[in-house]
Amino acid sequence: MQEDKPFEIVFLARGGQGAWTSSILIAQAALRAGKYAQSFPEFGPERSGAPVKAYARIHDKPIEIHAGITQAEIVAVVDGTLSHMAKDFIRDKGAIVINTSESPAELKKKLGIPESVKIYTVDGTRIALETLKRPIANTAILGSVIKVLEELGVKYLSLNDLIYAVREVLGGRYSEAIVKGNIDAVERAYKEVRGE
Amino acid sequence: MVEEQVEMLLNGDFAVAWAWKHVEPDVVAAFPITPQTLIVEKFAEFVANGEVRTQFINVESEHSAISAMVGAAAAGARTATATAANGLQLMHEILYIVSSMRLPVMMAVANRAVSGPINIHCDHTDAMGQRDAGWIMLFTEDAQEAYDTTIQAFKISENPDVLLPTMVCLDGFLVSHTAMNLKVFGNPKIVKDFVGEVRPVARIKLMGEEVELSLNPRNKIPLTFGPFCYYDYYFEFKRQQIEAMKAVPEIVERVNKEYYELSGRLYGNGRLVPWNVDDADIVAVVMGSAAGTLRWVARKYRERGTKIGILKVRMFRPFPWEEVQKLLENKEVVAVFDRAQDAGAMVGPLSLEVLSALYYSKNRPKNTVTYIFGLGGRDLTPELAEKTFEELIRIKEGKEKPFIKKYIGVRE
Numbered sequence: 001m002q003e004d005k006p007f008e009i010v011f012l013a014r015g016g017q018g019a020w021t022s023s024i025l026i027a028q029a030a031l032r033a034g035k036y037a038q039s040f041p042e043f044g045p046e047r048s049g050a051p052v053k054a055y056a057r058i059h060d061k062p063i064e065i066h067a068g069i070t071q072a073e074i075v076a077v078v079d080g081t082l083s084h085m086a087k088d089f090i091r092d093k094g095a096i097v098i099n100t101s102e103s104p105a106e107l108k109k110k111l112g113i114p115e116s117v118k119i120y121t122v123d124g125t126r127i128a129l130e131t132l133k134r135p136i137a138n139t140a141i142l143g144s145v146i147k148v149l150e151e152l153g154v155k156y157l158s159l160n161d162l163i164y165a166v167r168e169v170l171g172g173r174y175s176e177a178i179v180k181g182n183i184d185a186v187e188r189a190y191k192e193v194r195g196e
Numbered sequence: 197m198v199e200e201q202v203e204m205l206l207n208g209d210f211a212v213a214w215a216w217k218h219v220e221p222d223v224v225a226a227f228p229i230t231p232q233t234l235i236v237e238k239f240a241e242f243v244a245n246g247e248v249r250t251q252f253i254n255v256e257s258e259h260s261a262i263s264a265m266v267g268a269a270a271a272g273a274r275t276a277t278a279t280a281a282n283g284l285q286l287m288h289e290i291l292y293i294v295s296s297m298r299l300p301v302m303m304a305v306a307n308r309a310v311s312g313p314i315n316i317h318c319d320h321t322d323a324m325g326q327r328d329a330g331w332i333m334l335f336t337e338d339a340q341e342a343y344d345t346t347i348q349a350f351k352i353s354e355n356p357d358v359l360l361p362t363m364v365c366l367d368g369f370l371v372s373h374t375a376m377n378l379k380v381f382g383n384p385k386i387v388k389d390f391v392g393e394v395r396p397v398a399r400i401k402l403m404g405e406e407v408e409l410s411l412n413p414r415n416k417i418p419l420t421f422g423p424f425c426y427y428d429y430y431f432e433f434k435r436q437q438i439e440a441m442k443a444v445p446e447i448v449e450r451v452n453k454e455y456y457e458l459s460g461r462l463y464g465n466g467r468l469v470p471w472n473v474d475d476a477d478i479v480a481v482v483m484g485s486a487a488g489t490l491r492w493v494a495r496k497y498r499e500r501g502t503k504i505g506i507l508k509v510r511m512f513r514p515f516p517w518e519e520v521q522k523l524l525e526n527k528e529v530v531a532v533f534d535r536a537q538d539a540g541a542m543v544g545p546l547s548l549e550v551l552s553a554l555y556y557s558k559n560r561p562k563n564t565v566t567y568i569f570g571l572g573g574r575d576l577t578p579e580l581a582e583k584t585f586e587e588l589i590r591i592k593e594g595k596e597k598p599f600i601k602k603y604i605g606v607r608e
Binding site: 024027028031036037038039040041063064065066067068070 | 203204205207337338367369370371373374375376377485486488489491492575576577578
């Protein structure tokens with residue numbers, strides 16, 4: 001990060017797949033790590049199944065900007081069918097993380113992603129089906145995002161901070177089995193994500 | 197002494213609900229409308245869980261919500277409600293009744309554009325439509341300020357020298373749905389001690405008796421609220437109401453300062469929050485979340501030596517015109533950023549206030565321009581802010597002609 005600006009992440013998903021929750025979890029993890037964070041959904045009515053976005057900003061100082069994110073350091077695609085939208089939101093030298101069974105190299109070619117943008121893939125839906133018995137990959141994608149942060153050399157938060165946030169946020173809403181399933185999904189996706 | 201606080205990740209709506217939880221009003225009545233809904237949902241949860249003792253009235257409309265506030269507040273209760281946009285428009289008639297009956301109602305408004313076309317996103321047109329209703333109006337920049345200002349609003353409104361309702365405005369989605377790290381008091385008792393365990397109800401002298409200014413059946417002399425009034429006394433009523441507004445600026449400042457002592461957070465003098473205004477050549481005047489975005493962009497200009505300042509207006513009603521006049525004296529360029537409709541008006545509502553103040557200034561700024569921005573949630577991006585700053589610099593350098601108003605971020 002050459003500029004003094006917040007680190008920005010855009011989540012792409014369909015209504016009901018938990019994009020907003022993803023951005024809340026990463027912000028909560030950043031708070032746990034002693035950083036400043038901002039999390040907000042795409043400003044608008046959420047319709048089940050329609051493409052939706054959620055945003056997160058992380059910084060080591062209070063965040064003053066109040067505007068949507070148009071050029072993010074990381075675009076996390078929770079629903080693989082929306083991967084064609086990722087390049088509209090990515091900055092030069094950013095990284096795109098996609099929930100898909102395809103390999104990073106084939107996707108990069110197929111989507112026409114510029115050379116300077118890194119691409120990572122993880123089969124988040126399969127991981128979610130195995131850990132949660134539901135095809136909701138929003139927490140799996142977050143495990144991959146943590147790995148990508150490490151690869152980019154961004155030290156704002158760690159895997160442990162994210163796991164803490166999953167417990168904190170989901171623990172209040174769901175059973176221990178579901179919380180545990182989500183943590184498993186995070187840990188597996190952290191390990192299984194592949195770069196080019 | 198700064199009291200112990202807990203850091204949480206909360207959006208603006210939840211922040212208001214937490215402030216209510218800590219104040220624990222006697223009565224809350226509200227009808228859900230985006231982007232205010234999360235306030236009502238979260239607070240209803242606190243009520244359902246038994247975490248607060250507030251009477252929560254489910255009503256069938258915003259007209260009923262604010263009417264319930266009238267009844268409850270007239271009975272001496274501490275009251276709060278929340279709404280937005282069309283819901284606020286539906287309350288319009290009753291808003292004047294609340295202020296003229298001198299009822300200290302606290303209302304959160306998650307600012308949203310007014311239909312049509314139907315739009316649920318942020319602008320200030322909803323609140324601006326109520327600016328002559330006799331309410332105190334405070335605008336907040338982020339979720340932390342929404343929490344802090346909500347608590348302050350009760351103390352301001354309920355002050356016996358004020359007894360006027362307060363509207364706390366938070367930008368729809370930009371504040372209402374944007375979560376951030378913020379601090380809330382760990383012990384709600386701190387907040388209760390600050391606002392007072394129960395609402396202080398004013399006492400008045402009437403026919404040789406001291407009575408409570410409420411519909412209290414224990415009063416020796418029963419009172420009537422909201423009676424019919426001819427031309428014989430209506431004007432005097434209004435005159436007193438206007439007089440009450442005069443007490444507000446000082447109380448806002450005092451409450452802001454007392455709150456700072458507890459929380460460590462200070463919002464200017466409570467009325468205005470200037471950032472690098474004193475030595476600035478160019479000053480942007482703005483309200484709400486856009487103040488943060490403009491300040492962030494202005495920091496970069498400051499680093500390069502360009503003297504840009506930001507004047508955040510926190511208290512829009514009563515409008516602190518004398519202070520605004522003073523702060524903007526002799527500036528090279530003043531730009532008012534207005535997030536509200538101005539159809540048929542010379543400029544937007546915030547700018548009308550600023551221009552009126554400047555008219556009486558002996559040291560008027562050399563140039564004053566207005567930008568109308570962000571209607572219906574159109575983003576004021578850092579890039580757009582930068583573009584306008586560049587324009588203001590060119591005006592200052594005489595390379596570009598000043599103008600009365602411009603619409604930015606819109607297809608012409």
